[in-house]
Amino acid sequence: MRLGVCYYPEHWPEAWCAEDAAAMAALGVSTVRIGEFAWSRIEPEPGRFEWGWLDRAIDTLARAGLEITLGTPTATPPKWLIDRHPDILAVDRRGRPRRFGSRRHYCFSSLTYRRETARIVEAVAQRYGAHPAVTAWQTDNEYGCHDTVESFSEDARVAFRAWLARRYGDVATLNAAWGNVFWSMEYRSFDEIDPPNETVTEANPAHRMDWRRFGSDEVVAYNRLQVEILRAHAPGRTILHNFMGSFTQFDHHAVGADLDVATWDSYPLGFLEQGHWPAETKARYLRQGHPDFTAFHHDLYRGVGRGRWWVMEQQPGPVNWAPYNPAPLPGMVRAWTWEAFAHGAEVVSYFRWRQAPFAQEQMHAGLHRPDRVEAPAAGEARQVAREIKTVPDDPTPRAPVALIFDYQAQWLFEIQPQGASYRHFELALDWYGALRRLGLDVDVVAPEADLSGYAAIVAPALPFVTDALAARLAQSNAVLLFGPRAGSKTARVTIPDALAPGALQALLPIKVTRVESLRPGVVEAAGAYGITRWLEHVEAGAGVQVHAKTPSGAPVWLQAGRAHYLAGWPCARLLDDALRAVAGAAGLSALDLPQDLRLRRRGRVRFAVNYGPQPIDLAAHVPGAAGFAYRLGGPHLEPAGVAAWVEA
Amino acid sequence: MRLGVCYYPEHWPEAWCAEDAAAMAALGVSTVRIGEFAWSRIEPEPGRFEWGWLDRAIDTLARAGLEITLGTPTATPPKWLIDRHPDILAVDRRGRPRRFGSRRHYCFSSLTYRRETARIVEAVAQRYGAHPAVTAWQTDNEYGCHDTVESFSEDARVAFRAWLARRYGDVATLNAAWGNVFWSMEYRSFDEIDPPNETVTEANPAHRMDWRRFGSDEVVAYNRLQVEILRAHAPGRTILHNFMGSFTQFDHHAVGADLDVATWDSYPLGFLEQGHWPAETKARYLRQGHPDFTAFHHDLYRGVGRGRWWVMEQQPGPVNWAPYNPAPLPGMVRAWTWEAFAHGAEVVSYFRWRQAPFAQEQMHAGLHRPDRVEAPAAGEARQVAREIKTVPDDPTPRAPVALIFDYQAQWLFEIQPQGASYRHFELALDWYGALRRLGLDVDVVAPEADLSGYAAIVAPALPFVTDALAARLAQSNAVLLFGPRAGSKTARVTIPDALAPGALQALLPIKVTRVESLRPGVVEAAGAYGITRWLEHVEAGAGVQVHAKTPSGAPVWLQAGRAHYLAGWPCARLLDDALRAVAGAAGLSALDLPQDLRLRRRGRVRFAVNYGPQPIDLAAHVPGAAGFAYRLGGPHLEPAGVAAWVEA
Amino acid sequence: MRLGVCYYPEHWPEAWCAEDAAAMAALGVSTVRIGEFAWSRIEPEPGRFEWGWLDRAIDTLARAGLEITLGTPTATPPKWLIDRHPDILAVDRRGRPRRFGSRRHYCFSSLTYRRETARIVEAVAQRYGAHPAVTAWQTDNEYGCHDTVESFSEDARVAFRAWLARRYGDVATLNAAWGNVFWSMEYRSFDEIDPPNETVTEANPAHRMDWRRFGSDEVVAYNRLQVEILRAHAPGRTILHNFMGSFTQFDHHAVGADLDVATWDSYPLGFLEQGHWPAETKARYLRQGHPDFTAFHHDLYRGVGRGRWWVMEQQPGPVNWAPYNPAPLPGMVRAWTWEAFAHGAEVVSYFRWRQAPFAQEQMHAGLHRPDRVEAPAAGEARQVAREIKTVPDDPTPRAPVALIFDYQAQWLFEIQPQGASYRHFELALDWYGALRRLGLDVDVVAPEADLSGYAAIVAPALPFVTDALAARLAQSNAVLLFGPRAGSKTARVTIPDALAPGALQALLPIKVTRVESLRPGVVEAAGAYGITRWLEHVEAGAGVQVHAKTPSGAPVWLQAGRAHYLAGWPCARLLDDALRAVAGAAGLSALDLPQDLRLRRRGRVRFAVNYGPQPIDLAAHVPGAAGFAYRLGGPHLEPAGVAAWVEA
Numbered sequence A, B, C: 001m002r003l004g005v006c007y008y009p010e011h012w013p014e015a016w017c018a019e020d021a022a023a024m025a026a027l028g029v030s031t032v033r034i035g036e037f038a039w040s041r042i043e044p045e046p047g048r049f050e051w052g053w054l055d056r057a058i059d060t061l062a063r064a065g066l067e068i069t070l071g072t073p074t075a076t077p078p079k080w081l082i083d084r085h086p087d088i089l090a091v092d093r094r095g096r097p098r099r100f101g102s103r104r105h106y107c108f109s110s111l112t113y114r115r116e117t118a119r120i121v122e123a124v125a126q127r128y129g130a131h132p133a134v135t136a137w138q139t140d141n142e143y144g145c146h147d148t149v150e151s152f153s154e155d156a157r158v159a160f161r162a163w164l165a166r167r168y169g170d171v172a173t174l175n176a177a178w179g180n181v182f183w184s185m186e187y188r189s190f191d192e193i194d195p196p197n198e199t200v201t202e203a204n205p206a207h208r209m210d211w212r213r214f215g216s217d218e219v220v221a222y223n224r225l226q227v228e229i230l231r232a233h234a235p236g237r238t239i240l241h242n243f244m245g246s247f248t249q250f251d252h253h254a255v256g257a258d259l260d261v262a263t264w265d266s267y268p269l270g271f272l273e274q275g276h277w278p279a280e281t282k283a284r285y286l287r288q289g290h291p292d293f294t295a296f297h298h299d300l301y302r303g304v305g306r307g308r309w310w311v312m313e314q315q316p317g318p319v320n321w322a323p324y325n326p327a328p329l330p331g332m333v334r335a336w337t338w339e340a341f342a343h344g345a346e347v348v349s350y351f352r353w354r355q356a357p358f359a360q361e362q363m364h365a366g367l368h369r370p371d372r373v374e375a376p377a378a379g380e381a382r383q384v385a386r387e388i389k390t391v392p393d394d395p396t397p398r399a400p401v402a403l404i405f406d407y408q409a410q411w412l413f414e415i416q417p418q419g420a421s422y423r424h425f426e427l428a429l430d431w432y433g434a435l436r437r438l439g440l441d442v443d444v445v446a447p448e449a450d451l452s453g454y455a456a457i458v459a460p461a462l463p464f465v466t467d468a469l470a471a472r473l474a475q476s477n478a479v480l481l482f483g484p485r486a487g488s489k490t491a492r493v494t495i496p497d498a499l500a501p502g503a504l505q506a507l508l509p510i511k512v513t514r515v516e517s518l519r520p521g522v523v524e525a526a527g528a529y530g531i532t533r534w535l536e537h538v539e540a541g542a543g544v545q546v547h548a549k550t551p552s553g554a555p556v557w558l559q560a561g562r563a564h565y566l567a568g569w570p571c572a573r574l575l576d577d578a579l580r581a582v583a584g585a586a587g588l589s590a591l592d593l594p595q596d597l598r599l600r601r602r603g604r605v606r607f608a609v610n611y612g613p614q615p616i617d618l619a620a621h622v623p624g625a626a627g628f629a630y631r632l633g634g635p636h637l638e639p640a641g642v643a644a645w646v647e648a
Helices: A016-027 A052-063 A079-084 A111-128 A154-168 A171-178 A205-233 A252-256 A268-274 A279-284 A293-304 A332-342 A376-388 A407-415 A424-437 A467-475 A502-506 A572-585 B016-027 B052-063 B079-084 B111-128 B154-168 B171-178 B205-233 B252-256 B268-274 B279-284 B293-304 B332-342 B376-390 B407-415 B424-437 B467-475 B502-506 B572-585 C016-027 C052-063 C079-084 C111-128 C154-168 C171-178 C205-233 C252-256 C268-274 C279-284 C293-304 C332-342 C376-390 C407-415 C424-437 C467-475 C502-506 C572-585
Strands: A002-006 A029-034 A067-071 A134-138 A238-243 A261-266 A309-314 A347-350 A401-404 A442-445 A456-459 A479-482 A510-517 A524-526 A529-540 A545-549 A555-560 A563-566 A568-570 A597-602 A605-610 A630-632 A642-646 B002-006 B029-034 B067-071 B134-138 B238-243 B261-266 B309-314 B347-350 B401-404 B442-445 B456-459 B479-482 B510-517 B524-526 B529-540 B545-549 B555-560 B563-566 B568-570 B597-602 B605-610 B630-632 B642-646 C002-006 C029-034 C067-071 C134-138 C238-243 C261-266 C309-314 C347-350 C401-404 C442-445 C456-459 C479-482 C510-517 C524-526 C529-540 C545-549 C555-560 C563-566 C568-570 C597-602 C605-610 C630-632 C642-646
Touching (some): A002 A309, A016 A029, A016 A052, A016 A376, A029 A134, A029 A347, A052 A067, A154 A171, A154 A205, A205 A238, A238 A309, A401 A424, A407 A424, A424 A442, A424 A572, A529 A572, A568 A572, B002 B309, B002 B376, B029 B134, B111 B205, B154 B171, B154 B205, B171 B205, B205 B238, B205 B252, B238 B309, B293 B332, B293 B424, B309 B332, B332 B605, B376 B630, B563 B572, B568 B572, C002 C309, C002 C376, C016 C029, C016 C052, C171 C205, C205 C407, C238 C252, C268 C293, C293 C332, C332 C597, C332 C605, C332 C642, C407 C424, C529 C572, C555 C572
Parallel strands (some): A067 A134, A134 A238, A401 A442, A479 A563, B238 B261, B309 B347, B401 B442, C002 C029, C029 C067, C067 C134, C261 C309, C309 C347, C401 C442, C456 C479
Antiparallel strands (some): A524 A529, A529 A568, A630 A642, B510 B529, B545 B555, B605 B642, B630 B642, C510 C529, C555 C563, C597 C605, C630 C642
16 A cells, blocks of 8 residues: 655656655655656657657656656657647547647557557657666556547448457358348458448447447557556566546546556546436535445556556546536545545555646646645545554455446447346446445455355346356356346347347246336336336246236246346345345345445455544444444544554 | 338348348338438449349349338448549538548538449449339438438539529629628629628628529529439339428428429437427427427328428437437337328338347347347337238328428528527427417418418418418418517518518518517516517507507517418417417317327327327317227327328 | 617518608618618619618618618628638538528638628728718627527638637647647647537537637628728718617627627527526516516626617517517517617617518517507507606716626636536626516626726626736726636636635635535525535635634634635525625615516616516615605606606
């Protein structure tokens, strides 16, 4: 458990650097990220490199005892490069170049940009790869930010055709797989195929799905290009990338597979404002962020990093980019930091050391104000730095519950929602939050993850189930809970021959014979439960138990052996009862936490955070809490309060 | 009264065709539509035709005793054709081509596509025109679907100029007619005139109106091109097209004039979700569709087909294309079928025989599931097939009431709403629904229709009234009711010299001196009535009776002889009272039906359908119903219930 | 105080002109505006001028004793000119030309259009500059209408680069000023800089701000080009332009500096419908317009015209361009006319003499109907013409209160709202309305205006404060009230070194250490007050009084000497109390007017207007009103009622 900070030596008079470095060390920071937007300073003109300023900054920081994460500057190619090679620019859905003047204006498929990326990454890596203080490297910055995964450029079109040729071998196979006979959409060669933009009505969902898979693979390939250069020139260094919150345009598991550590940029208040929650939820957590959104991503990126993860950018005050930008509750920056450590973060790094008085993010707070005085977050970071010493730095073992999160499900439900309110990310967060309210620790995992050792596995949205996945689920010995639409599609984006849940029928002998989506306000009652948005008509095979059904007899909660299935979008009560049943069968003891309280274990230590506006008495909700030996706080949690104790 | 189905032999293994054909016949289906999207299978490469599969499919279906409607495949030109001739693509309002990858990607004005259309239609018609089982031909598919009437292509621009030259003769006449002096918009030749897109603020409404008229004429010409080829090669066969619900971008009466039969594609649940109704209405009729929307179209297309019409595609279950896609109430597919027959349908044809497991419509239900098992609608269709034999197949005579529906009114009010809530289609449906709730049968007719023989004629929106139309209305001897804005425009889209109602002043000696539109929530009281959205200030001439007026004395319901006029958007009560008064004067007896019950006569037979969630006792609403001799059902109507009896 | 009218002789048979002129004179109109859209009639073909019709119209009007304002026809370049020079067309944000077919389709930066403008203005000015009846000239028409200030044309790009080069001298200075190091946005020459459109995420706010300043300067330069030609050829004539309501895309003060008189086009009902008010406000003032919106613009344009101003277009009935277009309350056209005179208008000119039956504005009312009969407004104008003789035509002295309105504040808060609800124009109107409800007369002034002689100066939004402005405010001896964000930016759009309020710290020894924006529904209480939308955290220096603060101690109303500061978006009560305190300290006596009553002085005369639906008894709200010697009306004000009396 260490603290870090993001720093931009190029933004300040060089004389300040030494002072800043000393102040960082004094505050308790041990690692600094620099350099990720500095291309125009590193190479101010084609081929002319200016290393001096960066050499001095690195040495100054190193002398203060700080470790350095150096970012490759590829998120911001400079104007001279764009003017020389306009084919670097990404092309939007309507065929227009996305222009210079901010950041991320490149196309992942641009062959020119791949070449230029290799050139600049190699230059930086050659210079600093062996520097002892540069212990980590960040590739690029926030892949996908500002909707930048998709590009409809000529290079992308050519690459997509090649990708399809590799996937399908011959075009007849593709025509058959996609069902192109449907509207005479058949192709005679791969060279006839375009990206699926600007069609008169929706393009073939198989076409769109492959386009999304291709786009994700392009991000993976682009990142791998950087990783390979860094591994060559910076051997033994930690290679990481800073992901973002609720970005789903590429498969983060796949990018993470090439990294040593996954990191993410955690802005609880900005994400709250951008999210789907109702107004009363946004008002309640205005200055705290949603109690589950951040934790979900901690658990997700721990999986992406195969156990190793950081918060690379931690919100320290109001940001500039959400529709509304309130200030955190006093103490909340500390609470966020501890929540991250509770989930196993190795480093929590604040963005940024000092608020810039200029350019796009001048209204984005830092640990210091633009006038070089400490902002409120600095004091909270200092407190955490002291507190770290009192809490054991245990490893984070496998959680008892796995929640499967499949990026392909997100793409499918964007392409084919079938009901306008079928929002995959909301569904996944709902299920995750319900588990959190039971006090259960969760691993958010890819469908490809090792599923052994979990007591329970839940899959709120798993439309693509191969026979191999069905077999791994069966072999896991976990109690299973599937949400609606599980196994409802083949990889070719067609309906399985035996209908949904397809390959899962080996576990769950049921058949979904009809599905319907429901407009907001329509509730189908099923005893004490209610189904909204989505309802399936299910035929249950022999031995299937029905725990709840509609008055007309449609089962909404079914069970066969260790596998449960919810045949609709569940109300909170149904979801809660189903998860409790699953936990019980899995031998897990579930709590009944109030809406604002959350718990998390890290090894022997268990943490509690109060996200609400009122104090909470832990003892009323956690058996034995009155008597714990607290390392942080105690049983009385003020708003933004944190407690930690070593469990027996 | 016959049943049909839509079938795609190219979607299934050829071996299934004979089984499917036998099952259709067994179910009671007698006619099958095929082929309308099959261009890429008919002509997989330029000039190479593959007839074998289609020969065999047609023969197999014919052997099972089925009649065939063969569709021309022009709604889906294949990729090789587009790549050879990119000028086929329609061009959107912003000047961008609408690209390949779905359907309807052609421009009606494309000279190349006219030539290619003639080529493929001729090829298909030559091959199957004389086949005894191919008894009907469908031109293209759903003209206008996906907003495809307008195209801003170079061919369209040239054709528009020629169209204007034909209409106006010389450009000075056009300048005067349009009032181009207004903002120095005068042209020196027709070659200076462009389509009215992308102007800085609104273009001249006369310019826009002529563009809409031109666009409609292009559809008529395109369809006529196909019809003439089919008549040449398939003499004596029925020629038809499948129109859609609430499509108004071209004059359906004008296209219909070239056809033998009008058909339409009836999706009651999809249309409900897409419609303008308030949320409580959409919730009430979630699984039934709106009680009047479908019937309105039945009555409209009966007029378009000059008495002959089919439902070509009848919704059988959840569809895939509405914002939300619920399942029909059990029995509702049967009820929809009988409602269509009640309005005079010759055929009701279900879309489609079997749900496709692939491509864009894989979530669209059919009579069978993708796994070849019957879906619920199959049983309801089988029941109808049995019931048909018990109900006399009477012809559908002229209704007592005509409602004039003018597509040009729709265009005008889109171009010049003057108040954002002035929605023409909603107004027409409101008036139609009010007539239905009185138990009156209605013909929806064009202004050009023969108006003789009607007891009452109502015109909710008739801005364009020529002297000839005014004379025909006078000669009809019908009781007349006009809505606001009647006669308010000349054909040149200017205000008549003597102000509104223009030529109608011969019937109605009134003058509209000022109009105003009102924001939502504003109600102008007029005694027990309320006016919203639109209020006119009317000077009433001698002999005009005022039945209702505002406190400041503005008349809102006026009458002169047999002609009534509503000088504003009426509340339900005013509309109801005015229509009752009209019916009374016309000698028609009006009922007072509850909100969910609807009646319709076909010859001697009268039908009743319950669209509501509760049972209805017919005897409480229809005099004598307790004693009718029912051919279908009885006086107690369950939800989705149908009754039919022969009237004395 | 004179009446005018807008007239289009080219729209009517020439024979009508003399009759119309006589009727104008009889009605009491003394000045007529003509010609501003007549280019295609003045020059129907390249280089061929048709002066005859205009010569005759001018002479006919002059013979009736009317003065003429002649408009240059540059808002509507004809089609032949556009076809010859497509580079005249403005280019939208997405790079597409804005096409011919309506009006204002030119780019202010087009070099071709500057040349063509000079040519046509010179031609018209040479012909009529010396005509004795042509006493005034209007440049163009409604600069900025239909969002036409910004153009992303090639000419604009080149001009922008030159503008930047003049402003910054060298590109290193620009890079430093803008903080382009931030995302490697540094330029190597001015020729690398583009307009800030179509960037991937937001462009640098400094870049965007300079683009807005440049765009405003282009309007100023374009107008000046016309003014200089007119001054050369029409010496001694009044030069004016007709501005619009709530247009903020250019600095109206700067354009006004080149004019003799500012005029504006006042459409109270259209502006109400377009405005931000809640539905209940729009319903209450449906037929009156908002009581403060129109008055605000009167006071604004009096400043723009340095004391001299007209209403060039006064709404006379329903218009055609708002979402809903109701009719004015009977008497309201008269009341609007008197409200304008009360604020010092020299002329109120109605738009238009007669409603046109054709083209875009055929649904826009005039003083006459299209059938040449008087519309209701004609009678009201005639009444005003009589009443004018009974009211002293006093000059309008400086008001006691100045409200600073800075167009650059508008641009900044559009570029960098930081909270989505921070709407500058709404804030300014709120403050202005609060002053009006105290019965105080207000001058709306530019930051550059002479600030001496005011008892109080309020600045709801003044982010840019130079040292010079701070000094002028200090020297004014007025009591001062600043809204939030005052002095929060340098001219380079950066945060001041000593933080906000920057240069104002000389007056107000406070420091804004943190700001936050709040979502709708969130209210921060501060005693009896509430803060919404925006809250600042302020450190108060020695001697600063805190009049209100939040429970956590954040001051929201501070005072240092004569200067007050509100550190958030105030509730109505806080704003009212603060303004009363300011008025009291400034020695001004404040009333407490009810919501529908407004007062205004012009010299010795004070006016009252009732904007509400109920009668108002003046004596209940204005001391002594029962005994005034009224020149118009009396103490009992019916809806739309006007009173005027000479004050002691």
